Amino acid sequence: MSEPCANPLFLQWVxxxxxxxxxxxxxxxxQYKKAYDxxxxxPRKFNHPSExxxxxxxxxxxxxxxxxxxxxxxxxxxLPLPDELQKDLKRxxxxxxxxxxxxxxxxxxPKPYVPSLRSGAYALILALSTLEEEATIGLTKADTIDRAQxxxxxxxxxxxxxxxxxxxWNSMKTLIGKDLVYEHGRxxxxxxxxxxxWEVAKRMQxxxxxxxxxxxxxxxxxxxSAPEPLREVSDHNVLNLPQRRTASEQDPxxxxxxxxxxxxxxxxxxxxxxxxxxxxxxNAAPQEHDLEPSVxxxxxxxxxxxxPIRLAPGSFSVHLLxxxxxxxxxxxxxxxxxxxxxxGITPITRALPLTDALWIARVYxxxxxxxxxxxxLSSSENVEIVLPHGLERKRLDDLIxxxxxxxxxxxxxRLRKSGLRNITYLIEDFSLSAxxxxxxxxxxxxxxxNTQVVNGYFVKRTTKLDDSIRYLARMTRLLKKKYEGRExxxxxxxxLSPQTYLPMxxxxxxxxxxDEHDHCITYAAFSSLVSKSxxxxxxxxxxxxLMCTRGVTGEKALEIQKRWKTxxxxxxxxxEMERRDMTLDRGGGKGMGKWTGKQIMVSERLGTMVPRKKVxxxxxxxxxxxxx
Numbered sequence: 371m372s373e374p375c376a377n378p379l380f381l382q383w384v385x386x387x388x389x390x391x392x393x394x395x396x397x398x399x400x401q402y403k404k405a406y407d408x409x410x411x412x413p414r415k416f417n418h419p420s421e422x423x424x425x426x427x428x429x430x431x432x433x434x435x436x437x438x439x440x441x442x443x444x445x446x447x448x449l450p451l452p453d454e455l456q457k458d459l460k461r462x463x464x465x466x467x468x469x470x471x472x473x474x475x476x477x478x479x480p481k482p483y484v485p486s487l488r489s490g491a492y493a494l495i496l497a498l499s500t501l502e503e504e505a506t507i508g509l510t511k512a513d514t515i516d517r518a519q520x521x522x523x524x525x526x527x528x529x530x531x532x533x534x535x536x537x538x539w540n541s542m543k544t545l546i547g548k549d550l551v552y553e554h555g556r557x558x559x560x561x562x563x564x565x566x567x568w569e570v571a572k573r574m575q576x577x578x579x580x581x582x583x584x585x586x587x588x589x590x591x592x593x594x595s596a597p598e599p600l601r602e603v604s605d606h607n608v609l610n611l612p613q614r615r616t617a618s619e620q621d622p623x624x625x626x627x628x629x630x631x632x633x634x635x636x637x638x639x640x641x642x643x644x645x646x647x648x649x650x651x652x653n654a655a656p657q658e659h660d661l662e663p664s665v666x667x668x669x670x671x672x673x674x675x676x677x678p679i680r681l682a683p684g685s686f687s688v689h690l691l692x693x694x695x696x697x698x699x700x701x702x703x704x705x706x707x708x709x710x711x712x713x714g715i716t717p718i719t720r721a722l723p724l725t726d727a728l729w730i731a732r733v734y735x736x737x738x739x740x741x742x743x744x745x746x747l748s749s750s751e752n753v754e755i756v757l758p759h760g761l762e763r764k765r766l767d768d769l770i771x772x773x774x775x776x777x778x779x780x781x782x783x784r785l786r787k788s789g790l791r792n793i794t795y796l797i798e799d800f801s802l803s804a805x806x807x808x809x810x811x812x813x814x815x816x817x818x819x820n821t822q823v824v825n826g827y828f829v830k831r832t833t834k835l836d837d838s839i840r841y842l843a844r845m846t847r848l849l850k851k852k853y854e855g856r857e858x859x860x861x862x863x864x865x866l867s868p869q870t871y872l873p874m875x876x877x878x879x880x881x882x883x884x885d886e887h888d889h890c891i892t893y894a895a896f897s898s899l900v901s902k903s904x905x906x907x908x909x910x911x912x913x914x915x916l917m918c919t920r921g922v923t924g925e926k927a928l929e930i931q932k933r934w935k936t937x938x939x940x941x942x943x944x945x946e947m948e949r950r951d952m953t954l955d956r957g958g959g960k961g962m963g964k965w966t967g968k969q970i971m972v973s974e975r976l977g978t979m980v981p982r983k984k985v986x987x988x989x990x991x992x993x994x995x996x997x998x
Contacts, residue, residue, distance in 0.1 A: 376415040380422060383439050384409060384432075401427055418454050483548055483570060490538030491545055492574070493522035498551065498563045499571035508554065508562030515539065519712070523836060530834035531801060532699050673874050676865035678889060681733065681858040686755065688850045690842065691728040692717040696763060698835060706839060713843040724788055724900040725760040727842060729849050730893055731858055754893040755860055757853060758791040758885070761845070763838060766800040770810045773817055776917065779924055782825055783914075788900045789875045791888060793827045794845075798838050859887065863895045868907075871899055912937050919996055921989045929976055929983050930993075937997070944998040947971045969994045 375381045388402035404427025412425060419436035422428045437455075444451050485491035497517035498509060509517070515526040524530055524538040542561070545551040550567035553559055563571060690710070698705035710717050722728060733753040762781065764772065772778040785793055797818065822829050832838045861874075878889050891899075906914075909931065916927040934940035947968040965987060973990035976983065985993070 375410055376413055377409055377422070379440070379443065380416065380419070380436055381406065381409045383436060387435075401432075403427075405432060417452070482573070483550065484573070485541075485570075488521060488523045490518075490522055490524060490526070490541030493518035493520075493526075493538065494542055494545060494561075495550065495563070495567065495571050495574060496521045498561060498567070499575070501562060503568055505562060508552070508560035510558060510560055511539075514561055523840070524834075525709070525836055528698065528702060528705055530836055533801065673870055673877060674865045674867075676862055679860040679862060681731070681755070681860060683855050683857060686731040686733045686854070686858065688757070688846070688853050689730055689732055690715060690717045690846045691722060691730055692719050693722040693726045694719045695721065696726050706835070709836070709839045710843055713840070715843045715846045723897045724784055725790075725793075726763040727761040729757045729759045729846065731755040731757060731853060731890070755858060755890045756790075756893050756896045757849065757890060758789075758888045759794075759845075759849060760785070760788065760790045760792070761794045761796055761842070763796045763798065765798045766802060766814070769797060769814060769817070770802075770806070773810075773813055778817060779917065780914070782821070782827075783924065784900060785827075786825075787872065788896070789872055789891075791879070791885060795821050795827050795829045796838055796841065797829060797831045798835065799831070799833050856886070859889045861889050861891050861895075863892060866891060866895050866899070868899060908936060916993075919989075919992055921992065922985075923982075925983050926976075926985055926989075929979060930972060930985070933975055940997055944968055944971060944994055948998060965991070968998055 384402055384406045388399060388406050390396075391399035391402055405425065406427075408425035408427050409422070416422050419433045419440060422436065423430065423433050440455065441451065444455075450456075485495065494514065497514050500517055501509065518538075519526055522538050526538045529535055529537050542551065545567070546553055548566075549564055550570060551561050552564050552567075553561055692707060692710075696706060697703040707717050707719055718730075731754070733755065762785070769778070772781070795818075818829055821827050830841060832841060865874075875889065878887075912931055913924075913927045915937065916922050916930055917924065922930075930940070934943060948966070950967055969991040970987050971990065972993050973985050973987045976985045
């Protein structure tokens with residue numbers, strides 16, 4: 371027989387409420403079920419319903435309801451309330467007090483609605499304000515979008531995130547809910563501003579006039595030689611390095627001495643880096659000089675001599691080359707090019723051999739006869755010169771994938787071989803799960819820092835695809851201003867070869883460090899030089915083969931290649947160690963086992979290197995297993 375409940379009245383009333391909720395199919399049934407089970411199992415007697423709040427399923431609302439039920443129970447039986455209940459009732463009445471003695475708080479006046487600058491609501495109000503205030507017919511959705519898009523940073527037709535469905539047009543629902551826009555007409559809906567909407571539009575137009583007036587006051591002080599326009603392009607770095615950034619901002623001389631400046635000194639040039647800065651750069655990134663034949667190792671007499679082809683200002687125009695594989699989604703492949711065209715930049719789309727965006731100078735027909743070896747002038751095509759600027763776009767999820775499968779390092783390896791002076795890594799944010807973000811956050815930060823500090827590439831971060839498109843448009847306009855008014859120097863294609871191209875470019879930049887005298891090459895020659903397979907030497911293939919082993923970085927592969935020049939030398943050395951059959955203790959500890967001389971050969975040879983270039987015994991064993 372079950373034990374009697376210590377609070378039978380409370381249990382009875384909670385059961386009544388539970389049964390009532392079950393009959394009505396109310397979701398409160400589960401809450402009352404918890405309270406019923408807790409009361410039934412509780413051996414303690416409660417003198418006041420508020421004491422029952424210590425049980426699971428009973429909160430302040432249930433407690434107040436039990437208190438009201440208890441008062442009605444005593445009143446129905448004509449019994450006085452217990453002292454504790456009377457004190458509680460008196461305290462509540464004192465707290466409430468007479469209505470006339472209460473101090474009524476003055477209601478706050480609601481602030482007028484003001485949409486954010488260049489947001490969806492901002493653009494829609496400006497678009498609808500182009501109608502007459504007395505107009506009786508509104509704008510259709512298509513007409514509204516056409517007029518609103520120039521005033522908004524986000525797209526009204528495509529979501530900024532391909533995994534979501536919200537566009538800037540969703541702001542129309544907010545405006546209708548706030549009674550700023552009136553919607554009428556079926557099936558073709560039309561939109562127009564209400565009286566409140568016109569008041570907001572007039573305030574926005576007045577504020578916009580003040581902003582334009584303030585902007586126009588600063589425009590005369592900006593010239594082509596001033597650095598202010600550059601700050602607009604490079605105001606967000608993907609990696610926050612407060613000490614470096616603050617130092618360069620406080621001391622203008624540091625900015626002048628920097629070799630890799632924001633946006634690559636698009637409008638002005640600066641003196642070459644100091645010898646100390648150059649020495650620290652070489653110490654920080656030795657692999658940049660080791661991956662390719664260095665100028666120091668080849669005499670000037672071995673480099674081919676040539677006379678550069680000079681293209682006068684006005685004989686060419688600057689264009690943006692966009693990789694045809696850069697798409698928003700598989701079903702929306704023309705979004706990027708269409709948005710660039712809407713911003714006044716018409717890109718040339720094709721499959722690029724390297725980078726996701728290049729800038730070329732297209733020579734007007736007829737082309738100079740000296741460029742005849744590069745192109746059949748009888749064809750309708752134009753001669754194209756590659757400018758020393760390239761951009762690699764990485765969405766955050768694609769960056770993680772490229773780090774995992776090794777494409778990230780392989781692409782940087784080819785970028786160094788391209789000879790482009792100014793390379794931008796554009797990192798585009800993408801929503802990641804918390805688990806994936808925690809797992810790969812450190813790897814992404816390390817890869818970005820390595821790209822900035824070791825490789826010396828400029829890293830730009832954007833929050834969405836539309837921001838990336840605006841950045842490409844601004845870059846194209848700045849490069850047009852920079853190059854279309856100057857003379858271009860072009861290296862003849864007959865003077866180029868995969869073995870001498872990089873030493874030649876390095877020697878030219880050593881003699882003339884400023885980018886005013888950059889030597890360019892034709893697009894056909896560039897495509898041939900950066901091809902994935904046509905220009906690879908045995909050394910390059912060996913390095914790539916080594917890096918296929920997980921854990922072998924570019925620096926480790928370089929050190930291995932320095933000691934064993936070819937794959938054959940490495941294999942023969944491993945076979946020789948295997949014949950010796952020499953074993954060593956791994957660490958002398960119990961249960962550590964033994965390593966053969968073949969397994970630790972690479973580790974022992976690289977034991978004196980700095981930590982990032984050392985090869986641990988475990989990795990050395992992997993290499994021996996693969997190559998032995």
